[in-house]
Amino acid sequence: MSRLSVCRGNVTTDHSILGRPPDDRVQVLDADGRVRDGATVPDIPDEQLVEMYRQMWLARHFDERAISLQRQGRMGTYPSLAGQEAAQVASTHALNDADWLLFQYREHGAVVARGLEPEYLLYWMGHERGNEWLAEKNVFPINISIGSHIPHATGLAWASKLKGDGRVFVCHFGDGSTSEGDFHEGLNFAGVFDVPAIFFCNNNQYAISIHRDEQTASDTIAQKATAYGFDGVQVDGMDPLAVYQVTKAAVEKARDPDPDEARPTLVEAVMYRFGAHTTADDPSVYREDEEVEEWRERDPLPRFETFLRERDLLDDDRIDAIEADAKETVAACIDAAEAYEPDPDSIFEHAYETPTPRVRDQREHLRRLRERHGDDALTEE
Numbered sequence: 250m251s252r253l254s255v256c257r258g259n260v261t262t263d264h265s266i267l268g269r270p271p272d273d274r275v276q277v278l279d280a281d282g283r284v285r286d287g288a289t290v291p292d293i294p295d296e297q298l299v300e301m302y303r304q305m306w307l308a309r310h311f312d313e314r315a316i317s318l319q320r321q322g323r324m325g326t327y328p329s330l331a332g333q334e335a336a337q338v339a340s341t342h343a344l345n346d347a348d349w350l351l352f353q354y355r356e357h358g359a360v361v362a363r364g365l366e367p368e369y370l371l372y373w374m375g376h377e378r379g380n381e382w383l384a385e386k387n388v389f390p391i392n393i394s395i396g397s398h399i400p401h402a403t404g405l406a407w408a409s410k411l412k413g414d415g416r417v418f419v420c421h422f423g424d425g426s427t428s429e430g431d432f433h434e435g436l437n438f439a440g441v442f443d444v445p446a447i448f449f450c451n452n453n454q455y456a457i458s459i460h461r462d463e464q465t466a467s468d469t470i471a472q473k474a475t476a477y478g479f480d481g482v483q484v485d486g487m488d489p490l491a492v493y494q495v496t497k498a499a500v501e502k503a504r505d506p507d508p509d510e511a512r513p514t515l516v517e518a519v520m521y522r523f524g525a526h527t528t529a530d531d532p533s534v535y536r537e538d539e540e541v542e543e544w545r546e547r548d549p550l551p552r553f554e555t556f557l558r559e560r561d562l563l564d565d566d567r568i569d570a571i572e573a574d575a576k577e578t579v580a581a582c583i584d585a586a587e588a589y590e591p592d593p594d595s596i597f598e599h600a601y602e603t604p605t606p607r608v609r610d611q612r613e614h615l616r617r618l619r620e621r622h623g624d625d626a627l628t629e630e
């Protein structure tokens with residue numbers, strides 16, 4: 250079929266996992282972690298299943314320590330991921346290492362799945378080295394300006410398609426970001442040019458204090474994909490097996506060697522943010538404790554643990570070892586990050602490829618001051 254004859258808006262009508270109605274939420278595990286009747290467990294090797302659990306646990310422990318560091322004045326404002334581990338870790342497991350991730354600011358679990366190192370803490374401690382390090386893991390810089398990375402994802406995926414390098418781009422954002430113009434522009438263009446991108450909406454029910462029901466009149470966020478001419482699928486974002494299954498199908502579709510089949514997908518992962526929006530937020534003013542408790546019953550960690558225990562892949566000893574290892578890893582990351590001493594000159598390095606005259610002057614001024622007074626100049630001036 251020639252490019253021009255493709256009927257845009259021709260969303261898959263088969264009953265594949267991506268072609269189902271956007272309100273038919275994909276779930277593999279029930280709330281207790283048992284495989285639901287009729288559900289297909291994705292084909293994931295045993296060691297990888299345990300690794301996913303380990304990373305989810307590591308992500309949660311990282312989160313607890315990061316909040317505590319902020320409270321002690323040892324780190325800046327921090328957005329908590331608790332409740333969202335399954336979506337972040339399992340979706341990243343559906344990718345190759347050469348694929349790229351774009352994320353908002355809360356998806357620390359996707360980074361953990363690429364390997365947690367002290368550098369990740371540096372961004373949150375105010376050092377640009379943290380962002381620089383992310384690129385070494387094929388992760389784009391942290392994006393505080395919500396939704397603005399969505400058109401970037403489309404552009405990157407389009408460039409990759411033109412180069413034919415076979416990469417897939419997974420772009421994470423929240424339910425609030427879907428109200429930004431950037432969401433519309435990015436997805437519209439992605440549908441027109443069939444770029445190898447997966448738009449992964451972490452619908453955690455809130456954009457700070459605004460509930461998802463006040464965000465959009467659409468029944469689902471997944472259904473918005475229909476307007477852009479590609480599939481939108483809703484998945485239980487607190488069920489790692491369902492998230493993996495859906496993301497894997499979307500990745501395969503994006504990478505399909507047949508250009509008429511290769512298409513983007515919008516994934517709406519339904520989940521809940523257990524904690525505050527950030528360490529600067531007090532959620533008690535806009536939501537009830539009962540609501541939080543209800544969602545805690547679907548906590549991805551105990552759910553996945555039950556599944557793995559029933560398959561004899563986990564027992565108390567293995568869990569103790571995973572927890573001890575996570576604590577050691579995070580503690581070592583904190584020690585190394587706190588010992589980091591950047592060269593003050595590096596503040597001039599990251600904003601411009603070619604520095605402006607004013608930046609050049611300031612850099613020269615700092616150089617002269619340090620020459621004359623050493624690093625005491627930094628605190629005295």
Ligand SMILES: Cc1ncc(C[n+]2csc(CCOP(=O)(O)OP(=O)(O)O)c2C)c(N)n1
Pocket residue numbers: 353355393394395396422423424425426427451453455456457526
């Ligand atoms: C362009 C832009 N507008 C407004 C804000 C202020 N802001 C910070 S976080 C946030 C809510 C984001 O909600 P959502 O996209 O659902 O992500 P979540 O924080 O729930 O993960 C808003 C509006 C911003 N960061 N960027």
